[in-house]
Amino acid sequence: MAVIPWKPAGEMTHITKNTTRVDAVPKVTGKAEFSYDVLPKDALIGLFVTSPYPNCTAVTVDTAAAEALPGVKAVWTDEGKVCRMAGEFVAAVAAETRDIARDAVRRVRVEWERYPFVVKAEDARQPNSAQVHGATRPNVNRAADDEAGDVDAAFESAAAVVDGTYSTQVQTHTSLESHGMTCRWDDAGENLRVWASTQGVFSVRGELAGALEMPESSVVVTTDYMGGGFGSKFGAGVEGIVCARLARDAGRAVKLLLTREQEQTNSGNRPSSVQHIRAAADAEGRVTAFDMEAHGTGGYSQGAGFPAPYIYGVFGDPPSIPNRRIVRDDVYINAGNARAMRAPGHPQASFGMEATMDELAYALDIDPVDLRVLNDPNETRQAQYRDAAKRIGWSRRNAEPGADAGPVKTGFGIGAARWGGGGGGTRATVEIHSDGSAVVKCGTQDLGTGTRTVVAAVAAEQLGLAVEDITPLIGDTRFPPSGGSGGSTTCASVAPAIKVTADAALATLFGRVAPALDAQADNLEAVDRTIRRIDDPSKSLAWADACALLGAEPISETEQHDGSLSSRGTAGVCSVELTVDEETGDVRIQKVVSVQEAGLVIDKLTLESQLIGAVIQGISYALHEDRVMDRLLGHQVNANMEFYKISGAMDIPEIEPVVWMAEESLSRGVIGIGEPPVIPVAAAIGNAVRNATGARVAGLPITPRRVLEALEREGRAQG
Amino acid sequence: MKNFEYVRPDSVAQAVQALDRRGAMPLAGGMDMVPGMQDNVIIADRVVNLKSIRDDGVRGIRETDYGLVIGALTTLTEIAEHPVVQSHYAALAEATVEVGSPQIRNAGTLGGNLCQRPRCWYFRNEHYNCLKKGGPRCFAADDDAENQYNAILGGGPAYIVHPSNCASALVALDATFHVAGPDGPRAVHADDFFVLPTERLLQENVLRQGEIVTHVEIAAPADGAKSAFLETAERAGFDWGISGAAVSGVVRDGVINGPRIVLYAVAPIPWRARDAEALIDGKPLTEDAIRAAGEAALAGAEPLSNNGYKVPLTKTMVRRALARLA
Numbered sequence A: 001m002a003v004i005p006w007k008p009a010g011e012m013t014h015i016t017k018n019t020t021r022v023d024a025v026p027k028v029t030g031k032a033e034f035s036y037d038v039l040p041k042d043a044l045i046g047l048f049v050t051s052p053y054p055n056c057t058a059v060t061v062d063t064a065a066a067e068a069l070p071g072v073k074a075v076w077t078d079e080g081k082v083c084r085m086a087g088e089f090v091a092a093v094a095a096e097t098r099d100i101a102r103d104a105v106r107r108v109r110v111e112w113e114r115y116p117f118v119v120k121a122e123d124a125r126q127p128n129s130a131q132v133h134g135a136t137r138p139n140v141n142r143a144a145d146d147e148a149g150d151v152d153a154a155f156e157s158a159a160a161v162v163d164g165t166y167s168t169q170v171q172t173h174t175s176l177e178s179h180g181m182t183c184r185w186d187d188a189g190e191n192l193r194v195w196a197s198t199q200g201v202f203s204v205r206g207e208l209a210g211a212l213e214m215p216e217s218s219v220v221v222t223t224d225y226m227g228g229g230f231g232s233k234f235g236a237g238v239e240g241i242v243c244a245r246l247a248r249d250a251g252r253a254v255k256l257l258l259t260r261e262q263e264q265t266n267s268g269n270r271p272s273s274v275q276h277i278r279a280a281a282d283a284e285g286r287v288t289a290f291d292m293e294a295h296g297t298g299g300y301s302q303g304a305g306f307p308a309p310y311i312y313g314v315f316g317d318p319p320s321i322p323n324r325r326i327v328r329d330d331v332y333i334n335a336g337n338a339r340a341m342r343a344p345g346h347p348q349a350s351f352g353m354e355a356t357m358d359e360l361a362y363a364l365d366i367d368p369v370d371l372r373v374l375n376d377p378n379e380t381r382q383a384q385y386r387d388a389a390k391r392i393g394w395s396r397r398n399a400e401p402g403a404d405a406g407p408v409k410t411g412f413g414i415g416a417a418r419w420g421g422g423g424g425g426t427r428a429t430v431e432i433h434s435d436g437s438a439v440v441k442c443g444t445q446d447l448g449t450g451t452r453t454v455v456a457a458v459a460a461e462q463l464g465l466a467v468e469d470i471t472p473l474i475g476d477t478r479f480p481p482s483g484g485s486g487g488s489t490t491c492a493s494v495a496p497a498i499k500v501t502a503d504a505a506l507a508t509l510f511g512r513v514a515p516a517l518d519a520q521a522d523n524l525e526a527v528d529r530t531i532r533r534i535d536d537p538s539k540s541l542a543w544a545d546a547c548a549l550l551g552a553e554p555i556s557e558t559e560q561h562d563g564s565l566s567s568r569g570t571a572g573v574c575s576v577e578l579t580v581d582e583e584t585g586d587v588r589i590q591k592v593v594s595v596q597e598a599g600l601v602i603d604k605l606t607l608e609s610q611l612i613g614a615v616i617q618g619i620s621y622a623l624h625e626d627r628v629m630d631r632l633l634g635h636q637v638n639a640n641m642e643f644y645k646i647s648g649a650m651d652i653p654e655i656e657p658v659v660w661m662a663e664e665s666l667s668r669g670v671i672g673i674g675e676p677p678v679i680p681v682a683a684a685i686g687n688a689v690r691n692a693t694g695a696r697v698a699g700l701p702i703t704p705r706r707v708l709e710a711l712e713r714e715g716r717a718q719g
Numbered sequence B: 001m002k003n004f005e006y007v008r009p010d011s012v013a014q015a016v017q018a019l020d021r022r023g024a025m026p027l028a029g030g031m032d033m034v035p036g037m038q039d040n041v042i043i044a045d046r047v048v049n050l051k052s053i054r055d056d057g058v059r060g061i062r063e064t065d066y067g068l069v070i071g072a073l074t075t076l077t078e079i080a081e082h083p084v085v086q087s088h089y090a091a092l093a094e095a096t097v098e099v100g101s102p103q104i105r106n107a108g109t110l111g112g113n114l115c116q117r118p119r120c121w122y123f124r125n126e127h128y129n130c131l132k133k134g135g136p137r138c139f140a141a142d143d144d145a146e147n148q149y150n151a152i153l154g155g156g157p158a159y160i161v162h163p164s165n166c167a168s169a170l171v172a173l174d175a176t177f178h179v180a181g182p183d184g185p186r187a188v189h190a191d192d193f194f195v196l197p198t199e200r201l202l203q204e205n206v207l208r209q210g211e212i213v214t215h216v217e218i219a220a221p222a223d224g225a226k227s228a229f230l231e232t233a234e235r236a237g238f239d240w241g242i243s244g245a246a247v248s249g250v251v252r253d254g255v256i257n258g259p260r261i262v263l264y265a266v267a268p269i270p271w272r273a274r275d276a277e278a279l280i281d282g283k284p285l286t287e288d289a290i291r292a293a294g295e296a297a298l299a300g301a302e303p304l305s306n307n308g309y310k311v312p313l314t315k316t317m318v319r320r321a322l323a324r325l326a
């Protein structure tokens, strides 16, 4: 069957409109069962033994005393494990209760061989530093080394040159629901049943089947509700594999999810960056040269890369800055590893680049919005800069930083995002039963974005039903496969698959009921819970009556995503108004506007929710979050949610989410946007602080300490 | 956590008796103690739950001829919301409402707040065997340390900051702490209750084994008496102050008498800035006087490697708190 294009937006009933989350009530009332809540009868609790030293080998692991403790039912050990950070997993126990498990892990005796360690990137780069990976790999690895054009000549002939060093911190994942799962072996150990907190039920199944050397068809993974992933929850992880092993050895279900401390140290992070950027522009403000020397650390792993120069550049095809030199090193330290995190690399890139753009604007005395419009060839974003500026009240911005009277200064900032998104690789089944029920099955999962609602809204749109008429079933490997929810690809993968499948099911239904309406199937349409003739809408059947005709033969169609219904590449802009108290260093965000293109908007409400959530996460990154590694013993000293600070409700201002509903954007097909709105928030905040005070706080997070220190450097300290 | 004995006394006398041996600790709201025990940094062999005490006087807020009496088991929420505390003992109300979150204030008690253990992250991490836990060194003192939240005044050999908001307010209000113990009851001035690490390392106050705080007494404010508490935190809610000031004094015709200036979150005890107090005592609270007080309060500051920012910040806290009295 040929794929039918999306209806024009003007003819949509649900799509492009606001659909309340189908699972809003169970979530708000606490009825929704998250993976962490699942506790099969007789389940044991699993807990890890972790390395107390940041660079060491667990030479021997002796669990005898732990096993002797009543209630301990299984143990796992990884003798010989080389640990490149404090907190690495070297053994685990499964016990009747969490208390027994806690006592048991303290009885595991490990003989450690210790090595010198280093936990700060600036230390690891020193020639005499301790080596993170011993003799096997150096600490510093060149990860990018590119040059184009004639950089030195461009700087010489420039109208303005700016030079700054910008740094971004390590942001840990801190999922509210920690990583892990519950495993139970069924059918005398033949089959494995898994309740995982994951953004990829199929990738968890694959990893477990591989590790346990069993067919994928013998593993069932479900994720009904999960509490946050942001790129850190695709695989089974050590915790998943160990959980399955403990469950097999104990002959009992085992629940093993990381503790809060382990969630901080072991579940991945957004790597840090230090970016020394020089940039040049011509007299009109076009950026002509970009020269960056950067490094960053992804802990004991690589992966601290980020795109640069970011967004801006009008010369060439694809547009970029013509004269550019980029040198970047990945630096190892003895700390938790990098993992994909909401728009990996982009917020770091944005922070350095947007600061550079604003410094150029000050140097050339050009309005930062005008400078961006001039240097950004993307026409959507050109319009978005103006829109975001207008909505934040840009005309109130002091061109002269710090011009307000008194210690509390107001500042404005702006920044931009780009992202790919796009979809593919998803199948779905739509069933229509004689009782009128419409069941949609798709092996995607809802990592909190509203996927279940998207599934229902698209099916309802195509079948001419109300959203509540649809039973959306997701988060289970027994359903047709879909990919992991990452890269902002879920909506653009799932929505088209549901549409194609619903269209197919509807076509079948039309075929079955056409005789009753005395029509050809292609002369039927489904509108407002009725099936009716296009040529004579008075000839119709209520949906329920039409379905009743199906009798004992329900409809079940399985189809897949079609590339013509989704697209890639989005534009977004964020603007910020804030105040800075120059005597306390306190930064209060007053308002944030997040403007985001999303192609065809499936559910405007959950999309706005994504923008709001991203702004909150961006504020938290800008002002609060910071992994603090201690040089003395090499631990993360704030591996908790008390001192690993995350913005709270009182830190969050008015947020205006603006979904870009321009016809040219809506007609592009579905593009996911879970990630891009987080990108420019910290950069826009950094620029607003600079605008407020005249001082550049060049490092994240922008704490009172950093603000006060920056003011002191500028000779503007008030104390 | 280590196994422990659990005792539920009916009376203060029973509590004192149960506590009169090494390793016994009182428990109130548990907001500080239970997580500390779970993390193996607070270790008790016997836990005596004060909440089972039925005696009068250990709970609730009463106005007396002398002033105000607050039982040690009174929750922080009760204190923060009490109309008389709000109107006549503003510093205490303002300090209390900044503690943690509503949940913590609902469970946490005044006695527990005053006697809570340090929040220094080296102290709270089992792997760091620091002076405060009987270990050989203060990690925070090291130039390489993450000491951004530690002391700038009164430090050495340990550099904690006293965590209690309420403590600095009560020192500013010249409160008296009433203590019951094996040797009978005694009264301790708030000024004398908290002790520097040079005096005691394993404890932050003068309490002896077996002693508990039963209630706190504050004299009724004189005519024109005012007080205020102010802090700066990195987050607007649910966060520890990184600097603060509690102040009080009798202000008539713009002149302040008997001022008390107590710095919060900068020293191992609520830190009285006596030089600054002397500087403004009996003088008009002008902008210049306030500024001079701020300078004097921090004159002796000796920041560690990463907390120099607290010096200008605390000057601001002193200035702004005093300005609220003017």
Ligand SMILES: Cc1cc2nc3c(=O)[nH]c(=O)nc-3n(C[C@H](O)[C@H](O)[C@H](O)COP(=O)(O)OP(=O)(O)OC[C@H]3O[C@@H](n4cnc5c(N)ncnc54)[C@H](O)[C@@H]3O)c2cc1C
Binding pocket: A642, B025, B026, B027, B028, B029, B030, B031, B032, B033, B034, B050, B072, B073, B076, B098, B099, B100, B101, B104, B107, B108, B109, B110, B111, B112, B113, B114, B115, B116, B117, B163, B164, B165, B166, B207, B211, B212, B213, B214, B238, B239, B240, B241
């Ligand atoms: C996340 C978080 C944030 C917090 N933020 C703040 C803050 O900003 N400001 C602040 O001041 N506090 C803060 N706290 C600490 C909290 O307010 C105090 O821990 C609480 O008031 C303690 O009261 P409690 O009754 O729960 O004490 P408990 O935990 O029961 O006891 C604390 C300590 O006091 C001892 N103790 C208790 N009662 C008595 C008594 N009557 N006599 C003698 N000793 C006694 C106990 O033995 C124990 O050592 C925070 C706590 C948390 C967990």
Ligand code: SF4
Binding pocket: B118, B120, B121, B122, B123, B130, B131, B132, B133, B137, B138, B139, B140, B141, B150, B157, B158, B159, B160
């Ligand atoms: S300041 Fe006190 S609690 Fe912190 S490391 Fe030093 S001795 Fe320990």
